[in-house]
Amino acid sequence: MLAVEQKIAPLLWFHDEAEDAANFYVSIFSKSKIDNVSRYGDAGPGRKGAVMMVEFTLEGQDFIALNGGVAGVKVEGDVLPRGGIALFVTCDTQAELDRVWEKLGEGGKFIQCGWLTDKFGVAWNIVPKGMGEYLGHPDRVKRERAMKAMMNMVKLDIDELRRATESSD
Numbered sequence: 001m002l003a004v005e006q007k008i009a010p011l012l013w014f015h016d017e018a019e020d021a022a023n024f025y026v027s028i029f030s031k032s033k034i035d036n037v038s039r040y041g042d043a044g045p046g047r048k049g050a051v052m053m054v055e056f057t058l059e060g061q062d063f064i065a066l067n068g069g070v071a072g073v074k075v076e077g078d079v080l081p082r083g084g085i086a087l088f089v090t091c092d093t094q095a096e097l098d099r100v101w102e103k104l105g106e107g108g109k110f111i112q113c114g115w116l117t118d119k120f121g122v123a124w125n126i127v128p129k130g131m132g133e134y135l136g137h138p139d140r141v142k143r144e145r146a147m148k149a150m151m152n153m154v155k156l157d158i159d160e161l162r163r164a165t166e167s168s169d
Contacts, residue, residue: 006090009062009064010063010088011064011065011066012066013068013084013123014065015067015069016051017067018051018067019067022034022054025056025063029058029059031058031059032059036053036055037053038055038132039052042144043144043145043147043151044151045151046067051067064088086125087124087125088124089124090129091127093129094157097126097127097128097155097156101116101126101155104116111154112151113150113154114153114155114156126155126156128158128161130158131156131161134146135150143165145164145165149163
């Protein structure tokens with residue numbers, strides 16, 4: 001479940017060092033903590049049980065560390081964001097997500113799983129509030145269905161994620 005409280009939070013992109021990096025940063029600053037660790041399941045795309053994302057706070061600032069693979073590498077025809085940092089935006093409604101997605105994507109490139117690069121090459125991950133409830137669902141089967149649904153999306157759709165999570169097939 002996403003613990004991030006801020007509307008926009010820095011997302012640090014790692015190959016597979018997200019947890020080590022977050023623990024290191026937290027050890028340096030006194031008012032800091034690990035808020036949540038999410039792991040990959042059967043739906044991937046990472047190795048089952050491996051750390052997917054670490055949410056942490058440094059001196060009151062929320063951060064997200066993602067094990068997203070090697071930046072600059074092609075994945076299914078798209079290039080993963082370069083530079084090691086992106087901006088993570090949590091939208092309160094689907095309408096807000098749609099608006100932010102379209103505006104930031106003008107002149108840029110839409111990727112997958114809520115990712116886009118804007119016309120300046122800055123990477124953004126635009127997600128609906130509550131998405132963590134699906135990807136972090138306590139029921140493994142529901143969590144896996146949500147992950148599979150997300151992996152098939154470019155722009156995230158909270159209703160589709162909800163349907164996938166709650167389906168009985």
